[in-house]
Amino acid sequence: MTAIEVEDVSFSYRTQRDDRALEDVSLSVEEGEFVGVVGETGAGKTTLLSAMCGVIPFNTPGSLTGAVRIKDRSIADYGSIYDLAADVSMVLDSPENQLFNLHIFEEVIWGPENMGMDREEILERGREAIELFDLAGLEDRITYTLSGGEKQKVAIASIYAMNPDIILLDEPTSQLDPIGTEMVFEAISKLAAEGKTIVMVEHKIEELVRYADRIGHLEDGRLTRVADTRSFFLDVATHDVAPPQVTELGTRLAARGVDVEVPLELTEATATYGRLLDGGV
């Protein structure tokens, strides 16, 4: 089943002078799929996520054409962002804009409380979220005393606790250290494996290629390419998104006439280049 269907969507913010933030974007995301979205700042990535979760049109003035459907139901039919929240939730890129409770645990269970979930279920879900995002021990800390990266984990945990079928993430690991980043990716791919649909805007290409099924590239509001992750990065001529370092290495060796299969991930690269170099002995 199609989880998100974006059809010919164009959008300009009311304050925007010239170009449109999104220009004829079409994309469908299947249930359980993990789609990564890449592109320069200002390319329209956040706008696309906003249009998928109802922030556009309900909370953002501007002019929208085209249609977005969540599980075959038009976003316009939902009527408000609150009615969408049970189906689709978004993790914002600045956790500060999303956290407003005093204590961590309150923050994590705030969403489910407001959705009227059963009390036991709320607590259970909250504890799971704390565990999954490595926040154990911080439950009673005051949110504003956390570091940027810790706040980011709380923001994702609080979305997880609401148990939506579709989770949109806007650079969820931008302030996280490498191990924290990997943990968040692991947790999110676990959700995808459980059947949740994930759309993630992310600049950390080396991590993204390990988990995303497909990659979409936005450029000046246009979705210029969508492809499965491997073809996206092996076919570098079609875009200027910097590939993982091990991939760049392979592409550049190939350009110098070295016969090597270009790898995408580190473990794969170690094996591939190991064979190449060993063959020389």
Add this chain to the structure above:
Amino acid sequence: MSTDTPEPAVEFEEVEFSYVADTPVLTGVDATFGRGEFITIIGQNGGGKSTLVKHLNGLLVPDAGSVRVHDETGSYDTSEHSMRTLASIVGYVFQNPDDQIFHTSVRDEIMYGLRNIGVPPAECDARIEDVLDQVGLGDRLHENPFSLGKGERQRLAIASVLAMEPHIICVDEPTTGQDKTEAAGIMEILRAYNERGHTVIAITHDIALAAAYTDRVVVIKDGQIIADGPPERVFLDAEHLQQTNIRPPQITQLGVELRRTVGADLYDDMWLTVDDAVDDICSFLNQKNVKAVKEESGQVSESNQSS
């Protein structure tokens, strides 16, 4: 670096700090940053990186110990001087550019800082144009900063600090939210400023950028410096890194692994950039005489290493 130990730009002495009683954030930081160094500070979330650099311009003052910053006229204890005095020595760029942008035109945004440190009005416009060119916003003089994209606002935030020409510039996560190409652009701006003799201190999680651009990596964990040195030395110490949630760049990890399996003659110096890896693999293959490896068209001499 070919020179002897440089003059100090910053001296941290046994610095301790906490925001809330009984929750220490810095627990004894000792370090000297030399004039003209390009330093990255890395470490796990909540380790105290931002807290440490906020001590440089007096935004925070230590509970114990001292922080001194230097320019050619003298040495200033940050707890004894106003932020206004310190601002002409140390420029600080916030993690989130929107925390520091508050004017309605790009020009006014930069002008504000210049006026504050007493730059004569006649000089201001030339300086503003010059700095906007450096950061690639030369055609944006009269725009409203909030009509700029986030990457552009980040560059504006840096420009407004560079315009004041501080001896020391301190940037907190300058590349967050930017793709690799944009992030490299920011590092180039900082490198150019560093090459003019200024001290640059950058906090980052982007270990590949730290490796490619800076000559000294300082690792912070639990409010203390646990490793400090050139990237190739810091990355060798895998045990320390593991403790701090940091991993060497992917290309460095690949090199270490390959060298272990194919032999030590793969490289003498640890790979810090893809350029390093391309060069070493090609000469390794050439030595083994398996294949004639062509010169890479056009960009053979391109290198991310500063000399």
